[in-house]
Each structure stands twice: as C-alpha cells, then as structure tokens.
Amino acid sequence: MTSLAVHAPDGVPEVVEGTDLAAALLTALGHGTGGHDLVDGDLVVVTSKVVSKSEGRVRRGDRAQALADETARVVARRGPTTIVRTHHGLTMAAAGIDASNVELGSIVLLPVDPDASARRLRARLHELCGRVVGVVVTDTAGRAWREGQTDIAIGAAGLDVAESFAGRVDAHGNELAVTAPAVADEVAGAAELAQGKLGGRPFAVLRGRADLVLPLDDPGPGATALVRPEGGDLFGYGAREAVVRALRGVALDQAPFGAPAPPEELVAAVEHVSGGTATTTPSTGDPTALEVRLAPTDRPRLAALLAPLAFAHGWSAHAPDDSGSGVAAELRPRTP
Structure with missing residues (x-):
C-alpha cells in the first residue's frame, strides 16, 4: 500500500x-x-x-504595462481577460501577474x-x-x-x-x-x-x-x-484568434499553427470548404505543391479563402504561373 x-x-x-x-x-x-x-x-x-x-x-503601478512586458504573444482575449504565452513558455491568464496578498497598488510578477x-x-x-x-x-x-x-x-x-x-x-x-x-x-x-x-x-x-x-x-x-514547444500544442490560439491570424497571414504568426499538415489533410480541408466542388491535384511543375482548380461559378467565393486555409495548415498559396490554365492557386508547404 x-x-x-x-x-x-x-x-x-x-x-x-x-x-x-x-x-x-x-x-x-x-x-x-x-x-x-x-x-x-x-x-x-x-x-x-x-x-x-x-x-x-514586486512592482508598483501599471498592470497593463507589466502584462505587455511579460507577454511573448497573446493567445486569446475575451473582454477583460487576456490569455498569453509568457517568456517562460507558460500559457496563463494575465501572464501570471497577481495583485492579491500584496500591498495595495502593487503587483507580483512570476x-x-x-x-x-x-x-x-x-x-x-x-x-x-x-x-x-x-x-x-x-x-x-x-x-x-x-x-x-x-x-x-x-x-x-x-x-x-x-x-x-x-x-x-x-x-x-x-x-x-x-x-x-x-x-x-x-x-x-x-x-x-x-x-x-x-x-x-x-x-x-x-x-x-x-x-x-x-x-x-x-x-x-x-x-x-x-511546456510544449510552439507548434506542439494543438490549441496555439483561441478560436477567434486563430481565424484572425490565418486571415492576416503574417509569417510571425505561423509557428503556433504547427508543422505543415500532410497533403491529404490539406486536400480534405479544401474539399470540405468548397463543398466538394474544388479539384486538387499534384502540381505539374513542383512535386511538393498542389494545384487547386475551381469551377467558374465558385471562383469568386472560394479563391480568397485558399490563402488563409493554406496558412492555417502550414502551407502558402501562390498565384498560378499560367492564369489560363484554370488553376486558381498553387499551394506549397511552408519551409522552416
């Protein structure tokens, strides 16, 4: 026992x-x-x-400034609550800054x-x-x-x-x-x-x-x-923040989305978003890339979605070399 x-x-x-x-x-x-x-x-x-x-x-005064100083990146915000990844790699509300059990007007940092x-x-x-x-x-x-x-x-x-x-x-x-x-x-x-x-x-x-x-x-x-490394956690951003980051598509925001997804996973995502009307095939010019074709009626609605969809999966979307080929975008896996 x-x-x-x-x-x-x-x-x-x-x-x-x-x-x-x-x-x-x-x-x-x-x-x-x-x-x-x-x-x-x-x-x-x-x-x-x-x-x-x-x-x-222990620090006097400005909690907002202390939060900014202790934050490596923001994970999610909801009203007054801010969840951040600290410089330690911890994901915590308000970077673990505490104002309890301390002199009034002071805050305690980790x-x-x-x-x-x-x-x-x-x-x-x-x-x-x-x-x-x-x-x-x-x-x-x-x-x-x-x-x-x-x-x-x-x-x-x-x-x-x-x-x-x-x-x-x-x-x-x-x-x-x-x-x-x-x-x-x-x-x-x-x-x-x-x-x-x-x-x-x-x-x-x-x-x-x-x-x-x-x-x-x-x-x-x-x-x-x-502590899981950046990209090792399946939930690197809050739900709303993940959408915003993917739409923004800035390279510095890429790491929390993790390593590039396998091609078949990205293909499934493209088909899911398009409702099955998109055609995704290996690129003729780059064996690591994928070509996405959209029906003319779907192109206005779906073409703009390919870039954030690729970004969220660790890929990038590029305009086709031949605009007359019918290819809406070429998707390439992101390189480190």
Whole structure:
C-alpha cells in the first residue's frame, strides 16, 4: 500500500525581498525542536508568490504595462481577460501577474527563472539541514475545457517531473503508448489542498514519493520539460484568434499553427470548404505543391479563402504561373 502525507505549516512570516525561504520553511516546520523535520525524499512545494517576493519581483503601478512586458504573444482575449504565452513558455491568464496578498497598488510578477529558483532553494535546504529533497514551485492556472483553477508546477528541481509509462503493459496485456503523468503538476495540486488560498501557508511538504527525488547532484529536467514547444500544442490560439491570424497571414504568426499538415489533410480541408466542388491535384511543375482548380461559378467565393486555409495548415498559396490554365492557386508547404 502507498500512502501520501501533505503538511503545510502555519506561522510563516511576511516574505520580502531577500527573505531566506529555506530558513523560513525550516523555522515554520520547527526544525531542530522536535517539529515536522524534513527527511530525505520529501517534496518541498512553494508558491511562486513568495519566491517572487523574495527575489524582488514586486512592482508598483501599471498592470497593463507589466502584462505587455511579460507577454511573448497573446493567445486569446475575451473582454477583460487576456490569455498569453509568457517568456517562460507558460500559457496563463494575465501572464501570471497577481495583485492579491500584496500591498495595495502593487503587483507580483512570476519569477524570472522558476527552475533556477527551485534549484537554489533545494541547495539551500541541503546546506541548512542536510536533507536531499525535491522542490516544486507552483502557480495557479485555469485549464482548457474545465471550469475552475488548479495549481501547476512552473519550476522544479531534484525530481522527475513526469513519469513515462510508454512501452509498459497493463494488467490486461495492453501496451501503453503515450501515458505520461505530469507528477510535478499532481504534487502541486495535492499541496494546494493543504495550503489553501487564504491560509497564509506558502509552503507544503509532501511525503511518500521519495522515488521521484533525484540525487543531490542531479537537478532533473525542471518544469520547463512540461511546456510544449510552439507548434506542439494543438490549441496555439483561441478560436477567434486563430481565424484572425490565418486571415492576416503574417509569417510571425505561423509557428503556433504547427508543422505543415500532410497533403491529404490539406486536400480534405479544401474539399470540405468548397463543398466538394474544388479539384486538387499534384502540381505539374513542383512535386511538393498542389494545384487547386475551381469551377467558374465558385471562383469568386472560394479563391480568397485558399490563402488563409493554406496558412492555417502550414502551407502558402501562390498565384498560378499560367492564369489560363484554370488553376486558381498553387499551394506549397511552408519551409522552416
């Protein structure tokens, strides 16, 4: 039988720039006084809020400017809500900027490098108490398709952030292909249940998964290993934004749409949009390209749609070399 225990200590004082987080945690745990001392294999969880405060990531004033500074690109906007991809690669509402539990008129930005923050905290804990632990830095995020929020790992050190079950066989003899639990996120969620949002408990210690903790000289892959690269996510833009970006057709907007789709996928899309009236065949002059022919009655309606349709699939639309050939456009796969 496997059991987990999560302890979130009370009594952590207000964290300010320069606060020694490791010392604050050990004091709150009652280290050396018979309290809840750390042991090798524990997982220490800390909110990004206090990490940011200790690292001087508190700013006065203009939240809009801070959002612009922290944004790599906008994913979606709905009224006052802006979902962005940060410079960390995280996709979050308002770039993770927080105005709660901080002096009125101030905002807290995410740590510059949460994995580095986790590594420093791990090393400092070992210096102070001699224990080898894993560290997870957390923040709260929404989820596509789900109401509510949960905590996720945005930084990690000294642990495997994901387990791979690919190639293993279940009890029924089925081979697992892509099962890979994001255990660092699961640790973050479990810790948040003990910490609460209003309890003033920014630390938690999870015990029972020492198998995840790596030797002291191995920092592990960090939480960045859980971030999908641009183009690797099937939902790189919001629904409305995807339409706008495809219509705009600017090269800088291409990456989130991913690698060029296979020709047969693009052919199916052209046929779907045209209602089956378009004819798509391999180009006579370029074996990698496709020629699209439209009936004269369909040309005014469909010709303008071929460019954004191609763009969304990682291709580009070009005018035919011979306008008298009946070809409405030549579609070519985008090259990196």
